[in-house]
Amino acid sequence: MLRGLTTVCFQTRGVKQLVNVKWVKPEYVPAYKPQKSGDLENLPNISQSSIPEDYALSEHLKDAPETVKQLFSVAHLGKKEYNALVKKELMDRVRKHKYDDDTPETKIAKLTGHIRCLQDTMEQFPRNIKTKVCVQELIDKRKKLLKFLRQYDYKKFEWLLEKLNIEYKAHPEDPHKLTRKESLRKLTEMHCDEIRNNKLAxxxxxxxxxxxxxxxxxxxxxxxxxxxxxxxxxxxxxxxxxxxxxxxxxxxxxxxxxxxxxxxxxxxxxx
CATH class of the missing domain: 1.20.58 (Methane Monooxygenase Hydroxylase; Chain G, domain 1)
Known part of the structure; x- marks a missing residue:
């Protein structure tokens, strides 16, 4: 009955709307945004004076003057070394030991660091198509690993989400396209239900x-x-x-x- 009423109200020409329902188009959110990817945290707080891991092991650099240390710092070496420190910081949260690099949780942590670095780049250059495609591929790859971990070790899956501050958003089983006609039908049904409940009350x-x-x-x-x-x-x-x-x-x-x-x-x- 409600579907028939909706058809009469919104499809027939020359018929006045019987139900005052306003349809608002949902706001478009790009796929690389944290709202879609599920990243609830920004880049970790890493100082610009930090020294990359390869140079930090040098004993000569420890005794070097401040000007030399500044030359080997992240601020001087560039974005690549900073991104490496971001990945290392996230991997250190979940790795079991120093050489733990191939377990699913460390792979997910490394992908998460890479994704957040690319998201920061996209915020500065939103028209960078190559970066946009790359971050979307990494998000899909991380979803597959999370799905695997969720299926075989759910406790570790929940622990990993808490450590990395991620919200798991799986792919929809049956992707459904949102249309104006269907939205108006649902709004009409909600409006009719509200009228009925008020009358019953x-x-x-x-x-x-x-x-x-x-x-x-x-x-x-x-x-x-x-x-x-x-x-x-x-x-x-x-x-x-x-x-x-x-x-x-x-x-x-x-x-x-x-x-x-x-x-x-x-x-x-x-x-």
Missing amino acids: DYRNLLESQQGPFLENKLKALKFIRNEQIELKLSITVTEQDISKVEKQLDDWKIRNEQKQELKKKKKKLI
């Missing part, structure tokens, strides 16, 4: 307001029937339990009614 409130007088009349009728049966010495069909049950229901209704009245008074004061 109003009718429920009406019945609850009539419940008190009904219980009072029922209580009087039960007491009258019981007294008449006792006076005429007939078989008693109305017991004391039936009367006490109705009295309890009436007391509960009075308590609920008082609470509703207090809430209405508070709303009026706020308004």
